[in-house]
Amino acid sequence: MTWKRTMIETGRGDFEVFEKGSGPPLAVTHLYSEFNETGDYFAESFVETHTVYLINLKECGRTDKASFPHELTMLESALDLEAIRNELEYERWNFAGHSTGGMLAVVYGIYFSESLETLIIANAAAREYMTFSEDCIYNESHSKFNRMQSLIEALKNEGLSKEERKELTVERTKLSLWNPQKYEHYFNKSIEKKMSAVRMNFLARELHTFDVTRKLALITAKTMVISGSYDVQCPPYYSEEIAEGIPGAVLYRFHQSNHYPHLEEGQKFKQVIKAHFD
Template sequence: MRARIRDTEIYFDIDGAGLVPDGGAMRERPTGFLIHGGPGSDHSGFKPSMSPLAEHMQLVYFDHRGQGRSGRGDPARYTLDENVEDMEALRRHLGLGPIASIGTSYGGMVAMAHAARYPQSVSRLVLIVTAAQGGFILRAQQILRERGNAEQIAAGDTLWAGGFRDEEQLQRYYDAMGPLYAVRHDPVAAAATRGRGIGSPDAINRAFGPDGFLRRLDLRPELARITAPTLILAGRHDWICPPEFSEEIHRLIPGSTLRIFEDSSHSIRVDEPEALRQAIAAFVAG
């Protein structure tokens, strides 16, 4: 499905009922927005790993502008601020009240900013393997030099240079980096998952290149404005958003809860999928 909002077209998909029979009445389930990372990827990475959450809430998947199946446009507008406004416009377009906002990696950054700027629009906030400030890039560069092999370090150099020329080169980056993203990396399964997605080199270059907007990111001054109950989930072995950045978010969001998955890297949904789903479902159910 597609929504014409603001100056673009956002692709979205819905999984699960919003109203379910409960004895002699109909019970309304919460609606959860699943916000994908990257930038430069799409919502397909959530399927099927997060699909069982539809037993507990209605799920709304969507692709950020310029990514996946959403409309393209001026790459200068492929920014976090635009993604936040698109997300809020989609919530209103769908006629929804406060949502459970579930963001992973870059999607967690979008979710954080949205919850701070539109606190009345969010009932629950789940932040998965993310960071609130651009310092995560310098730290990731350091970790990559310590842990990475020659191929992975070279792939990282392309990321930091904003040098992806096409989708095929972006695919090769994820092939090389897979063992760093997931402790339980399975190259065959990972290739099949990525084959279902649509990569967007312009979006990832715009974020991570030498003048990328993520290098200037600093959401820390905004976090005290978040009023929604917040669950922060990190992977102990995460190389690109290491747990120290989740710990910082936890200190800055009043009343938040932090959980570190000891057997996970950046892709908790690959390393500990059932535990991840259970944590999210229990938290959103309140």
């Protein structure tokens, strides 16, 4: 079953949104992924229990372009989420974010907890996580740093063929799996997505000054923080920091996962999520 595409018109622009599932509303997005009708692996984890809204932010897919650079910041993206929620006429909804989507989840929770029933922050950080983290693959001291950077730059090329993009994406993803040999087992659906080079380049700048750790206590929504014990992108101690800073937050670490616990330990992930919502 593919995702149903719709355009949501708001006072902040028109947003491309994909819907699937049934149950209470839950929004999912990522800071630079371009989604389409094939969906998203992280978002798929919630469709059995929720009506999931998979959102393309500005500069992604058919969503409006940004008129000014500041529209690409995490705070502006959180304001966009609020505009979409209001247009869908939900007094409250749930939000789940993975990786940079999890970073946006932190910002959204800080400023708009009153709009949230629950918040799920997976494999993320509340501050810049590269400079002082030698076990982060985006740190120059990491053994796989150069290869990861070359793959990211290659994937920004809009002229890639479908086959070339898939080959590069597979190699990049394997760098963030606890057991790379199981790639085909994990990524076994016909899900395809691209990266917005504009948003990714902006994030690379915004990250250098990103630190909302002192505001974590402002999050009042029911929160679950998730991490993989071997995460090379956002090392687990950043998730611990988030959970410690949010009142009442629950931390769940997946001990046989790198950056993708929703796939690497998929069944356990769904059980943990279900318990969170019960």
